[in-house]
Amino acid sequence: MICGGIDVGGTKIEARLFEGEGFAPGAGQRWATPQDSYEAFLAQIADAVRWLGTQAGDTRLPVGLALAGPVDGEGGVSHAVNTVARGHSVGRDLSRQVGRHTPLINDCVAFTLSEATGGAADGARSVVGITFGTGLGAGHVVDGALAVRFGGHGAEIGHAGLSARLRDRHDLPDLPCGCGRRMCLEAYLSAGGLATLLRHRTGRNAPLEAIADDPLAEPALSIWFEIVAEALGLVYLALAPDVIVLGGGLSQMSGFSERTRAALSPLALPPLPLPEIALARFGGASGARGAAIHAWGARDD
Numbered sequence: 433m434i435c436g437g438i439d440v441g442g443t444k445i446e447a448r449l450f451e452g453e454g455f456a457p458g459a460g461q462r463w464a465t466p467q468d469s470y471e472a473f474l475a476q477i478a479d480a481v482r483w484l485g486t487q488a489g490d491t492r493l494p495v496g497l498a499l500a501g502p503v504d505g506e507g508g509v510s511h512a513v514n515t516v517a518r519g520h521s522v523g524r525d526l527s528r529q530v531g532r533h534t535p536l537i538n539d540c541v542a543f544t545l546s547e548a549t550g551g552a553a554d555g556a557r558s559v560v561g562i563t564f565g566t567g568l569g570a571g572h573v574v575d576g577a578l579a580v581r582f583g584g585h586g587a588e589i590g591h592a593g594l595s596a597r598l599r600d601r602h603d604l605p606d607l608p609c610g611c612g613r614r615m616c617l618e619a620y621l622s623a624g625g626l627a628t629l630l631r632h633r634t635g636r637n638a639p640l641e642a643i644a645d646d647p648l649a650e651p652a653l654s655i656w657f658e659i660v661a662e663a664l665g666l667v668y669l670a671l672a673p674d675v676i677v678l679g680g681g682l683s684q685m686s687g688f689s690e691r692t693r694a695a696l697s698p699l700a701l702p703p704l705p706l707p708e709i710a711l712a713r714f715g716g717a718s719g720a721r722g723a724a725i726h727a728w729g730a731r732d733d
């Protein structure tokens with residue numbers, strides 16, 4: 433079997449083929465995400481669908497789409513802020529343009545489905561995936577299928593508020609969030625949030641790539657991991673998953689899963705067991721892979 437997945441992010445569109453029972457990553461291609469018009473944005477995704485068909489030698493292969501930001505309902509209306517797709521039914525419009533159904537899901541949900549299917553959480557019954565990158569997103573998969581969620585949304589834990597106990601303990605700054613509110617977890621846990629926290633706490637503007645190995649960044653980083661644990665603690669209390677899989681660019685920093693596990697430990701509420709914490713197995717390909725798995729499950733033949 434062969435199927436395709438397309439991960440549509442704010443800056444790049446990545447298409448990849450996935451083959452065999454294990455959905456092993458095959459040939460892939462990247463394009464810049466058109467920023468000037470919705471028509472150009474849609475045309476580029478349609479080109480990516482055709483590229484996958486040509487590569488696979490099968491123009492009818494199942495292709496799924498993973499889209500950043502909230503994605504609503506069957507028509508796949510995007511509610512992502514700061515993109516030309518906002519307010520458009522991307523799923524419906526793309527299906528019209530390529531002449532067939534291209535199932536669409538939120539990119540964090542796709543990430544979670546990928547990691548629950550032959551990935552870091554393979555075999556676990558309840559899996560939550562959390563991505564730490566330009567934003568903070570999450571998805572929930574139960575028994576290998578997308579958890580039923582109102583409107584098909586991901587788990588928007590990034591817009592839960594920072595707790596007063598953490599704010600008071602560390603005298604944290606009041607940061608604005610892209611959603612228009614203040615002190616959302618995403619405002620602290622995104623890459624921009626970590627950079628702000630580093631500046632606020634240490635006065636440094638160091639690159640985030642080497643932050644885990646920079647002793648001068650440690651006062652900011654140890655607080656940041658307490659906030660990470662708070663986001664995971666929310667998931668632990670509300671959903672009690674077996675496994676939480678961590679992904680996104682920031683999860684590449686050395687010691688990420690160990691530090692997250694250590695910070696989460698004091699938040700345990702016996703007898704509720706803490707979930708297993710794992711790093712993503714398919715890394716940056718997991719969004720496209722999850723979209724492909726979703727499309728494979730939704731095919732009608």
Ligand SMILES: [Zn+2]
Pocket residue numbers: 590591609610611612613616618
């Ligand atoms: Zn917010």
